[in-house]
Amino acid sequence: MTTKYTEDHEWVKVDGNIATIGITAHAAEQLGDVVFVELPEIGKSFSQGDDMAVVESVKAASDVYAPVQGKVVEANSALVDAPEGVNEAPEAGGWFVRLELADPAQVEALMDEAAYKEFIAHG
Amino acid sequence: MTEALKKLPLDSLHRELGGKVVPFAGYEMPVQYPMGVKDEHLWTRAKAGLFDVSHMGQAWLVNPHGLGPQAHDWVATCLERLVPGEIKALGRGRIRYSLLLGDDGGILDDLMITRPAADDAQGELFLVVNAAVKDRDFAYLKDHLVTTNQADLTIEHDRCLLALQGPKAAAVIAAMDPDAATMPFMSMRETQLNGIDVYLSRCGYTGEDGFEISVPNTHAETIARTLLTHEDVAPIGLGARDSLRLEAGLCLYGHDMTPNESPVSAALTFAIGKRRKIEGGFLGADRILREQAQGADMIRVGIKPDGRAPAREGTSITTGNGIEIGKVTSGGFGPSVGGPIAMGYVPRSHAVPGTDVMLDIRGKLHPARVADLPFIQPGYYRGPTS
Numbered sequence: 001m002t003t004k005y006t007e008d009h010e011w012v013k014v015d016g017n018i019a020t021i022g023i024t025a026h027a028a029e030q031l032g033d034v035v036f037v038e039l040p041e042i043g044k045s046f047s048q049g050d051d052m053a054v055v056e057s058v059k060a061a062s063d064v065y066a067p068v069q070g071k072v073v074e075a076n077s078a079l080v081d082a083p084e085g086v087n088e089a090p091e092a093g094g095w096f097v098r099l100e101l102a103d104p105a106q107v108e109a110l111m112d113e114a115a116y117k118e119f120i121a122h123g
Numbered sequence: 124m125t126e127a128l129k130k131l132p133l134d135s136l137h138r139e140l141g142g143k144v145v146p147f148a149g150y151e152m153p154v155q156y157p158m159g160v161k162d163e164h165l166w167t168r169a170k171a172g173l174f175d176v177s178h179m180g181q182a183w184l185v186n187p188h189g190l191g192p193q194a195h196d197w198v199a200t201c202l203e204r205l206v207p208g209e210i211k212a213l214g215r216g217r218i219r220y221s222l223l224l225g226d227d228g229g230i231l232d233d234l235m236i237t238r239p240a241a242d243d244a245q246g247e248l249f250l251v252v253n254a255a256v257k258d259r260d261f262a263y264l265k266d267h268l269v270t271t272n273q274a275d276l277t278i279e280h281d282r283c284l285l286a287l288q289g290p291k292a293a294a295v296i297a298a299m300d301p302d303a304a305t306m307p308f309m310s311m312r313e314t315q316l317n318g319i320d321v322y323l324s325r326c327g328y329t330g331e332d333g334f335e336i337s338v339p340n341t342h343a344e345t346i347a348r349t350l351l352t353h354e355d356v357a358p359i360g361l362g363a364r365d366s367l368r369l370e371a372g373l374c375l376y377g378h379d380m381t382p383n384e385s386p387v388s389a390a391l392t393f394a395i396g397k398r399r400k401i402e403g404g405f406l407g408a409d410r411i412l413r414e415q416a417q418g419a420d421m422i423r424v425g426i427k428p429d430g431r432a433p434a435r436e437g438t439s440i441t442t443g444n445g446i447e448i449g450k451v452t453s454g455g456f457g458p459s460v461g462g463p464i465a466m467g468y469v470p471r472s473h474a475v476p477g478t479d480v481m482l483d484i485r486g487k488l489h490p491a492r493v494a495d496l497p498f499i500q501p502g503y504y505r506g507p508t509s
Contacts, residue, residue, distance in 0.1 A: 032362075033161035035456040036431050036463070038485070054485065056433050058160040058456050059362055080431070 003091070004107055005116035006067045011091055014107050019068060019099045023055060026120050028090035031057040034083045039075040040097060046070060048106055053096050055086060068106040070099030131177050132283050132340040133347055140351075140358050148254035150178040153360045160362035164458040167329055167367055168499075171289035172359035173350050176328075180257030181279040181337060184264065186246030187272060194246025195238065201273040202248060205264070207386055207405045208236065209396030210248070216240035218309040218326055222386050222394055223252070223260060228407015229382035230389060231263060232256050233374065235326065237311045249311070249322065251284070251335075253376045283343035288333030288367075290502055291355040296323070296334050299349075303334070308504045317349055328364065330371025330501040369464060370457045372425060372496030378436060379423060379452045379466055385411050388419035388468070390496075421449065422474040425494035426465040432484050433463040434491070439483040440467050448473060451482070457498055464498050465491075 004012045009027035013020045028034065038054040046052050046066035053064040075097050079085050086094040101107065111119060128151045131137065137144065142153030153175070155163060166172055186198040199210040208221035215238055223231040237249040252260045261278055268274040287295060297304035299316045303323060306312060311324040319342040327333035338346050350356050365375070374380050380389040385407065392415060399405060403412060428434055438451040454465030465482075473480060478493040 032155065032159050033458075035161075036433055038432065056456070058164075058366060058458065059154075061433070061435060083431075 003113060004067075004110035005113065005119075006065070006110055007119060008065050008067075010064060010067045012067050012107055012110060014101070014104070017101045017104065018073065019070060019101050019107060020095050021052075021064075021067060021097050021099060022095040023064060023086065023090055024116070025090045028087050028094070031055065031059070031062060031086075033058050034086040037079040037083045037086065037096070039077070039080065040072050042072050042075065044072045046072075046099070055083075064096060066099070067110060068099065069102040071102070072097050073100050074098040129178075131175055132343055133175050133177065136344055136347060137175065137358070142358065142360060145361075147361055148178055150254065152178060153358070155360040155362045156358050158357060160360070160366065161458045163357065163359045163363035164366050166357050167289045167331060167359055167363060168459050169290065170355040170357070171287055171291040171295050171333070171353070172329070172363070173347065173356050174286040174288065174359050174364055175283070175347070176286050176335070177283040177343070178254035179284050180250075180252040180254065180260060181282055181284060182250045182252070182261060182264075183277040183279070184248045184250060184268070185275040185277060187275050188246075190243055190246040192242050192245050198246055198248055198274055199238075201268050202236070203399070204405060205267060206234075206236070207395040207399050207408075207411065209398055210236060210238075212398070213238045215245075216310050216312060217307075218311055218324055220309075220394055222391060223263065224386075224406040225382055226406050228385045228410040230376075230380045230384055230386065230391075231382055232260050232376055233380070233391075234260070235324070237322075237324065240312065255377055279337075281340045282337050283340055285336045285338065285343065285347055285350070286327055286333060287336065287350060287356065288327045288329040288359075289331045289355075292331070292333040293504065295350065295353050295356060298353075305507055306504075307506070308332075316346060319346060321346070325504060328371075328373055329367040330373070330497055330499055330503075331367075332502050332504045365453075366455060366457060369453050369455060369466065370459055370498045371501060372466070372498065374423070374466075375453055384421075384423070384468075385414055385419060387411055387414035388421050388423065390423040418471045420471060421468040422471055423452070423466060423468055424474050425476075425496040425498060426451065426454070426467055426480065426482070426491050427494040427498070428463045428465070428482060428489055428491040430489055431462060432482075432489055434465045434482040434484055434489070438465070438467075440469055440491075441481045441483055441488065443479070443481060445481065445483065445488055447483070448480070460498050464494075466496070469493065
């Protein structure tokens with residue numbers, strides 16, 4: 001199971017036709033202490049690039065975009081009461097949502113880890 | 124505005140300390156250090172935080188007829204035309220928080236006015252004004268007081284302003300200047316810290332006990348580095364400065380007050396001196412004293428969201444059915460409160476603490492309540508405890 005990345009600093013891990021999505025460690029570090037997370041409702045569908053969730057740090061609010069098209073099958077409700085989970089483990093326990101994929105090929109087109117590292121170093 | 128950003132005299136120190144530098148009020152300013160905004164905030168409430176606020180404007184308003192024991196009344200009377208505070212009877216070595224008023228009584232800035240203690244400095248007033256409007260303030264003072272030969276204005280271009288804030292600040296400063304320990308809140312002394320001449324003021328913008336140190340640029344780095352060697356002192360950026368002052372219920376100029384608001388609508392009537400309320404004699408006095416008697420239409424209040432979602436500046440404050448009644452002017456997360464907090468303007472009818480309101484956050488209404496300010500118990504120095 002490989003992890004893919006977007007230019008908006010989301011990560012996507014696919015298992016079957018389910019994609020788990022969160023924000024990258026780089027994004028979490030840039031945001032600073034996360035104090036609030038707003039998650040979408042189960043069953044809601046998003047097109048690629050739609051506003052899907054909101055993450056707020058002490059400093060500011062940021063949108064989290066749907067990296068791929070899909071329907072929400074699960075949201076990480078633990079973040080609602082413990083938003084600091086995003087900082088503690090952004091690419092593991094701090095995941096945001098699970099989407100049922102509409103088009104798995106969209107995942108393939110995202111950056112791999114090496115490309116993302118290159119992107120944040122020079123982008 | 125394409126004007127180049129100015130650098131603070133201690134810019135290289137901030138970068139060496141790992142400060143993340145952002146544009147603010149025309150300066151490159153450290154917004155946070157590696158500790159991070161939340162921990163910097165909590166550090167300041169528990170220990171002592173060192174802030175570089177050298178972007179702020181420092182100036183002297185001076186009696187043009189000379190200095191001396193009798194010279195204070197003249198310059199104080201001249202300045203009282205532009206501020207609603209009691210300046211004539213301000214004690215020697217004391218600081219007053221006041222408001223620079225426009226013709227209609229709107230707030231052009233908030234400022235600290237200090238009367239020096241020394242005999243030969245009577246007739247001078249030390250002013251500290253906000254960075255974002257300092258050029259406008261100084262032009263305004265010149266226009267009203269200098270061109271009319273009422274006062275001279277000497278702007279300090281070569282002094283830094285450092286703030287040491289928090290419950291350990293007094294002990295840290297007293298180790299260099301024992302008399303600082305018992306300085307009253309809102310007082311200033313010309314003194315020395317490790318042999319360096321400074322103006323030491325017991326005041327701040329965090330809700331904590333603390334000091335502001337005005338020091339010549341040439342010696343500012345020595346003072347800053349000396350303070351930072353203390354185990355209780357850490358450098359703190361603008362991010363935590365903002366959350367600290369918001370918890371303390373203190374206004375940010377240009378956000379929580381603008382020329383559209385009067386001291387009454389901004390809930391700053393404590394800044395109007397008792398004698399001034401009777402005598403008037405300041406710009407906009409008719410409006411301000413009428414509002415004082417009758418109440419202003421819109422009033423600045425604290426707002427405590429019931430849930431966890433922060434309400435940022437610009438958020439609509441609404442009634443239960445979503446009709447906008449006001450706007451949030453400062454809002455975010457209060458690390459010491461442990462939740463979201465805000466300030467904003469609501470109609471007088473909704474200004475009583477406990478009033479239910481709603482906040483329109485990204486199109487959804489979130490319940491909130493009008494709250495007492497400050498959100499925290501301030502730690503201002505109230506005299507020796509023995």
